[in-house]
Amino acid sequence: MQTLDRNTSLIDALKARRLKLATLVDFPVLLWSGQSSPRNFRANTFPFRASSHFLYFAGLPLENAVIRLEGGRLTLFIDEASPASALWHGETPKRDDIAAAIGATEAYPLSELKPEKNERGEEWLVTPSTWTNGAATIGVQDGKTHANQYIMCQRNVFRDAGRIEGIDLELARAIVSLRMIHDEFALTELRKAAMVSIAAHKAGMAATRCASVEAEIRAAMERVIIANGMTCAYSSIVTVHGEVLHNDQYHHAIGSGDLLLADVGAETASGWASDITRTWAVSGKFSSTQRSLYDVVLAAHDACIAAIRPGVEYRDLHLLAARTIAAGLVDLGILRGQVEDLVDRDVHALFFPHGVGHILGLDVHDMEDLGDLAGYETGRTRSDRFGLNYLRLDRPLQAGMVVTIEPGFYQVPAILQDPERRAKYHDIVDWDRLAQFADVRGIRIEDDVLVTETGAEVLTAALPTEIEAIEQLVQS
Amino acid sequence: MQTLDRNTSLIDALKARRLKLATLVDFPVLLWSGQSSPRNFRANTFPFRASSHFLYFAGLPLENAVIRLEGGRLTLFIDEASPASALWHGETPKRDDIAAAIGATEAYPLSELKPEKNERGEEWLVTPSTWTNGAATIGVQDGKTHANQYIMCQRNVFRDAGRIEGIDLELARAIVSLRMIHDEFALTELRKAAMVSIAAHKAGMAATRCASVEAEIRAAMERVIIANGMTCAYSSIVTVHGEVLHNDQYHHAIGSGDLLLADVGAETASGWASDITRTWAVSGKFSSTQRSLYDVVLAAHDACIAAIRPGVEYRDLHLLAARTIAAGLVDLGILRGQVEDLVDRDVHALFFPHGVGHILGLDVHDMEDLGDLAGYETGRTRSDRFGLNYLRLDRPLQAGMVVTIEPGFYQVPAILQDPERRAKYHDIVDWDRLAQFADVRGIRIEDDVLVTETGAEVLTAALPTEIEAIEQLVQS
Ligand SMILES: [Mn+2]
Numbered sequence A, B: 001m002q003t004l005d006r007n008t009s010l011i012d013a014l015k016a017r018r019l020k021l022a023t024l025v026d027f028p029v030l031l032w033s034g035q036s037s038p039r040n041f042r043a044n045t046f047p048f049r050a051s052s053h054f055l056y057f058a059g060l061p062l063e064n065a066v067i068r069l070e071g072g073r074l075t076l077f078i079d080e081a082s083p084a085s086a087l088w089h090g091e092t093p094k095r096d097d098i099a100a101a102i103g104a105t106e107a108y109p110l111s112e113l114k115p116e117k118n119e120r121g122e123e124w125l126v127t128p129s130t131w132t133n134g135a136a137t138i139g140v141q142d143g144k145t146h147a148n149q150y151i152m153c154q155r156n157v158f159r160d161a162g163r164i165e166g167i168d169l170e171l172a173r174a175i176v177s178l179r180m181i182h183d184e185f186a187l188t189e190l191r192k193a194a195m196v197s198i199a200a201h202k203a204g205m206a207a208t209r210c211a212s213v214e215a216e217i218r219a220a221m222e223r224v225i226i227a228n229g230m231t232c233a234y235s236s237i238v239t240v241h242g243e244v245l246h247n248d249q250y251h252h253a254i255g256s257g258d259l260l261l262a263d264v265g266a267e268t269a270s271g272w273a274s275d276i277t278r279t280w281a282v283s284g285k286f287s288s289t290q291r292s293l294y295d296v297v298l299a300a301h302d303a304c305i306a307a308i309r310p311g312v313e314y315r316d317l318h319l320l321a322a323r324t325i326a327a328g329l330v331d332l333g334i335l336r337g338q339v340e341d342l343v344d345r346d347v348h349a350l351f352f353p354h355g356v357g358h359i360l361g362l363d364v365h366d367m368e369d370l371g372d373l374a375g376y377e378t379g380r381t382r383s384d385r386f387g388l389n390y391l392r393l394d395r396p397l398q399a400g401m402v403v404t405i406e407p408g409f410y411q412v413p414a415i416l417q418d419p420e421r422r423a424k425y426h427d428i429v430d431w432d433r434l435a436q437f438a439d440v441r442g443i444r445i446e447d448d449v450l451v452t453e454t455g456a457e458v459l460t461a462a463l464p465t466e467i468e469a470i471e472q473l474v475q476s
């Protein structure tokens, strides 16, 4: 964060967010940005990632900063770099310039937030400053700043979603309701992230035929993200073992008969994420078995997107994907039975064991730091059913939400080789027929979708999903 | 960390390290690997980086593991993945298989390390386990594990180098003496990191003429590192503003008359680092002013490397670089005076304000988590002199050490525009002459050098330093 452009659309967007917050809570709010985490020693840190709640109201990834929001007013607390730091880090903006760039009405050094020490010099169980007294906050991820939050607020500030209480819980609910519905400024950023992620996937496809290990394809994709001044929104998954859902290995050799699954998304400099998965044939040509199962997943993907509109329950989209996949597997002779009955018995989850998606925003699983507070409508909790437990989102859709739609088909040994499950479903799964699809380990197709007043807009639509178009991109 | 190959040379190397440690300390040692740090929410983490001290004795980047070393024996403490995790992370190795891969004689779950709780269920001020009682350790970087260390050891475990004491300090000194002199296994890893870093720099040079912003060159370089299954050992510096020493910005447009400074190094999967800087002309052709100053820096670089042999004081290499740069600037008419006198008055530091290098190993600034314990010979401390204060290494060289040699020339506004310094050096610097070199903002040339019995071996020698060869690589 070195250069500051005066960006009135940012200032206006931030102001609108603050004014909306002021209609929802009647107490002051303090949000910390956090500090970078050390990697192997203190001066060698991971790239700084500001807290998403801070970013939403401050717009810029300011390290070790605090904002105070009250009645639509924004007060910034940040220390200026020491003159000596100019040698190592160049000239950095002055406090007042940063304040002006984000529309803050006042700006102070961090020491303003400190409580008075007591007569014994202790800084605990003492009087908080007038800035922090009675203010609500949300616990940040890095431990150093989190410890600071305790001292500045002179009380517990919980990060465990289950323990957040009082005005902090009220604040969390208010922020959830704001961040859930994206404004134009957010959508512009989300579209930028989507465009770069699309280019990354195209580069990955084009690099596949010359690659011999997964890491080379990952590298071609992340190159695009880095070249565009963005970062990865999450650890990329680029693997011929798509059946390992959170695969963070990239050393496998890629075989000419393999499918490659890539779940890679960019994040803009101000933190807005994209999340795209495509699956392609390493050779550039899907086999007939790969083609059949891919089209089952694609049918589920397309059916969900076609069903999106305000008022629709996201859980029903998940069940629609489950039914579409079950029906496709019946058609292919892998499953036997009635579709409704198969889904009721969680048979789809043998092959599609995760939820159909999640909300997307500043976090790839947006607001997951608040547990299920954002994902689940108040009063709802996770189902115990194997086929629903991993659903991250259970709310009616509203215009302005962005969700992912990401059905998949996987042959997970830990599921399909489980003797208990094999016994339970022995009359339903045709294991011999399934064995003919051994060249499919994992397929997922994931897009980012904006719920509009009348339906849906796929933010990632410029990246094709149809087999023919993908084959062309790989062969290009 | 998914696959385990039985690697007898790793097992032998680790055993030799343990046996050496056993000759240096007569108490048991516990080393924690640490846990991954959250990025914006708990499930979205930065890539896991194990503690370097752990890696040195355990060889593998095992997350949330502890090793105990006593009398040459290795005991491993690690929990096995839950069966449910196979769905998300695939099959992971069993505890006993990991133990076998690193030559551990026994392996237990982490709970073995827990102290007995007292009758009120408290876990503080209670009896430590027999595994941890009386054992020395070193504080890790991540806060969660650091808090665990307190509880397991039932005492303070300091991370601030200045506060480490007792057997922990004895341990730190013993580890410094071991890690300072690299064994064959370490050198093999350091050479691998060097080779990939060299390829990254060549890719960066080749990508420059088609690039319009710094980020594109950075991307071309990091692509090579990622494609080879390695990570960046530190935040890359890739900039036309080389005068900002720790520049972490990549958005500047690159002009055809600019010099580009790239300080980029790879780290192997087991943590061994490389650290290379090259400076090249964006157009592929150095201007005559750029050429003159580049050759001054190169002369300092070559003189230092030629002077390396066991027994030489690293501080003397720094002063040799300072004298060579001062002499070059006198020749160019930028400085006036006698070289010895200029260096005594810190005039070189106007243009070369940092140290000539540091030790290199598992950390890019090796063992910097221990403050100056590794960098400074016992009894020595940092100088107050502007021209020496930033020196990270002040010890006599020994065969088996790896150091960087990285002289530079920079026009740092914060230094050269400082009225106090301009007044102090007004008769020494020819400011008009200096103004003719305005197309040089920053030049650094950095190589990784192994001290041998008879002199030096440049691990990064396959990447040229001479202008003609670099021009060819940029134009290729
Ligand atoms: Mn997703």
Ligand SMILES: [Mn+2]
Pocket: B275, B357, B358, B404, B406, B446
């Ligand atoms: Mn260096």
